[in-house]
Amino acid sequence: GQNIDQPTEMTATEGAIVQINCTYQTSGFNGLFWYQQHAGEAPTFLSYNVLDGLEEKGRFSSFLSRSKGYSYLLLKELQMKDSASYLCVSGGYNKLIFGAGTRLAVHP
Amino acid sequence: DADVTQTPRNRITKTGKRIMLECSQTKGHDRMYWYRQDPGLGLRLIYYSFDVKDINKGEISDGYSVSRQAQAKFSLSLESAIPNQTALYFCATSDPGSDEQYFGPGTRLTVT
Numbered sequence: 001g002q003n004i005d006q007p008t009e010m011t012a013t014e015g016a017i018v019q020i021n022c023t024y025q026t027s028g029f030n031g032l033f034w035y036q037q038h039a040g041e042a043p044t045f046l047s048y049n050v051l052d053g054l055e056e057k058g059r060f061s062s063f064l065s066r067s068k069g070y071s072y073l074l075l076k077e078l079q080m081k082d083s084a085s086y087l088c089v090s091g092g093y094n095k096l097i098f099g100a101g102t103r104l105a106v107h108p
Numbered sequence: 109d110a111d112v113t114q115t116p117r118n119r120i121t122k123t124g125k126r127i128m129l130e131c132s133q134t135k136g137h138d139r140m141y142w143y144r145q146d147p148g149l150g151l152r153l154i155y156y157s158f159d160v161k162d163i164n165k166g167e168i169s170d171g172y173s174v175s176r177q178a179q180a181k182f183s184l185s186l187e188s189a190i191p192n193q194t195a196l197y198f199c200a201t202s203d204p205g206s207d208e209q210y211f212g213p214g215t216r217l218t219v220t
Contacts, residue, residue, distance in 0.1 A: 004150070008148075030207055031207065033207070033208070040196070040214070040216070041213065041214070042198060042211035042212060042213050042214055043151070043198075043211050044211070045208055045210075048207075048208060087150070087151075091207030091208075092207070094139070094158070094202075094204075094207065095153065095156070095166075095207075096151075096153075096207065096209060097150075098143075098150030098151040098152075099150050100148060100149055100150045101150065
């Protein structure tokens with residue numbers, strides 16, 4: 001079957017670093033996306049990992065281990081505007097499989 | 109202007125009514141998708157279309173139908189709405205050869 005697991009909620013302090021973990025078991029896996037979604041809004045693309053390793057893009061980094069079915073999203077220098085849900089998404093067979101999302105609350 | 113637009117943005121309707129949600133895109137993408145999102149659940153795929161003549165059922169197509177009127181337009185219909193179809197509905201597009209999808213702003217549908 002298709003399964004993506006990520007924590008439901010996390011909290012962090014402004015300026016800190018937070019890591020959101022994701023494990024997946026999906027068929028036809030091509031790569032792993034992370035999307036950000038503010039409440040009631042559309043998901044927006046953050047990152048895409050195809051190969052194992054770390055991809056860095058500004059304050060956000062994403063890691064993938066295909067052999068372990070594991071990914072994480074690392075957010076540095078947290079800002080209040082980073083309060084949102086972060087969706088771990090498996091891509092393959094021209095379709096996306098979405099995790100339920102991790103709701104991150106950033107506090108002053 | 110937004111690349112992917114959805115109308116209406118909000119809709120309240122009664123049980124048994126037929127309703128259509130519309131999606132338009134200016135990205136020139138061949139592929140279009142309809143998802144629904146419920147609290148505590150990931151986005152779930154309702155229908156998808158890889159070109160104008162191609163329509164495919166997704167994970168949760170029962171109670172829904174779609175029409176691909178043109179490359180740029182993909183409509184979702186609820187033939188007889190029921191309360192458990194209350195959800196946030198998203199349209200998305202993608203290019204062949206890329207799994208990345210671009211989402212519209214969503215339609216919040218409430219069935220009473």
